[in-house]
Amino acid sequence: MRRILSILISLIASIIIVIYVVTLTNPHESVREQVVIEEHVIELQYPRVLSNITVEEAILKRRSIRDYTDQPVLIEHLSLILWSAQGITDPRLKFRAAPSAGATYPLEVYVVAGVRGVLIRDGYYLKPGIYRYDPLKHVLVLVKEGDFRDQLASAALDQKWVREAPISIVITAVFERTTRIYGERGASRYVPMEVGHVGENIYLVATALGYGTVAVGAFYDNEVASIIGLEAEETPMYIMPIGVPKQPVKTSFEDLWVFIEESRRGP
Ligand SMILES: Cc1cc2nc3c(=O)[nH]c(=O)nc-3n(C[C@H](O)[C@H](O)[C@H](O)COP(=O)(O)O)c2cc1C
Structure with missing residues (x-):
């Protein structure tokens, strides 16, 4: 019993x-x-080494990725991606991570964060919205509240990766900062070249941290400008959706050696 x-x-x-x-x-x-962080100015973590792959491996593994899981981007990773785009690398001269003609720095960087797009800490997310990156203070400043991914995707000819990624980075240019020194050459060459530098930095750091991105150049400028709330002198240049890839990139250096060997033997 x-x-x-x-x-x-x-x-x-x-x-x-x-x-x-x-x-x-x-x-x-x-x-x-459901907890979101309400602050209007987000102080990002100081830049530091977070990846454990070399720059050669990041170049090897960089691919345009258009299919993402619904995992968020971690805020410390976003911090490093933004720093690699436009962050300060020389505090004395205020030079930045990407080169700029005459250090005129015509580019601005925005984050379009979706609902549960950026994880701040366990269960806490950045409030969905559009944020501007301030390179000197290394902070994100809330420009507009809300999830604008749908609108951004529509402005980008309905490219679904813009809709589905937890966040997109939008790079814009104030051409005048460069053209007042370099004239037409600044507009036709230097500024677009600089966008390419920044885009590649974003690609490589995103890859190194386990994310995927794609440089999206096809969109209606005026629609993107109105979604972000840009002034007339600021032109959108790239949209770069970022998320965790559904499929890992499988290339290896060994694959390349085989390819190069075969190419050398050639037809
Ligand atoms: C200037 C430029 C504009 C691009 N625009 C788009 C775009 O609008 N949509 C897209 O899906 N990919 C876009 N891409 C990505 C290319 O399609 C991609 O780089 C190319 O297919 C090579 O693949 P990889 O980046 O994986 O090497 C663009 C790339 C560049 C450089």
Whole structure:
């Protein structure tokens, strides 16, 4: 009898523990999922080494990725991606991560963050919105609140990767900063070249941190400008959606050696 009683007590105790764990974890998770960070100025983590791959491996693995999981981008990773785009690398001269003709720095960088697009810490997300990156302070400044991914994708000829990525980076240019020194050559050559430098930095750092991106150049300038809320003198140049790739990039240096060898033997 006593044995049956003790089995019964341990059974009831187990049931209570299971109920406790279920009610404390699941609903708690869903509540935390909805928590967003409300601040208008987000101080980003200081830039530091976060990846464990070399620049050669990042170049090898860089691919235009258009298919993402629904995992968010971690804020410390976003911080490093933004720094690689336009962050300061020489505090004395205020030179930046990407070269610029005459250090005129015509480019601006924005983040279009979707709902649960940027994870700040366990269960806490950046408020969905459009943010401008301030390279000197290394902060994100909220420009506009809301999830603008749908609108941005429509402006980009309905490219679904812009709609589905947790975030997109938008690079814009204030041509005048460069043309007042270099004239037409600044507009036709230097500024577009600089966008390419920044785009490649974003590609490589995103790749090194386990994300994928694609440089999107096909969009209606006026629509993107109105979504971001740009002044008349600022032109959108690239949209770069970023997310965790559904499929890993499989290329290896060994594959390349075989390819080069075969090309050398050639037809
Ligand atoms: C200036 C430029 C504009 C591009 N525009 C788009 C675009 O609008 N949509 C897109 O899906 N890919 C776009 N791409 C990505 C190219 O399609 C891609 O780089 C090319 O297919 C080679 O693939 P890889 O980047 O994986 O090497 C663009 C690339 C560049 C350099």
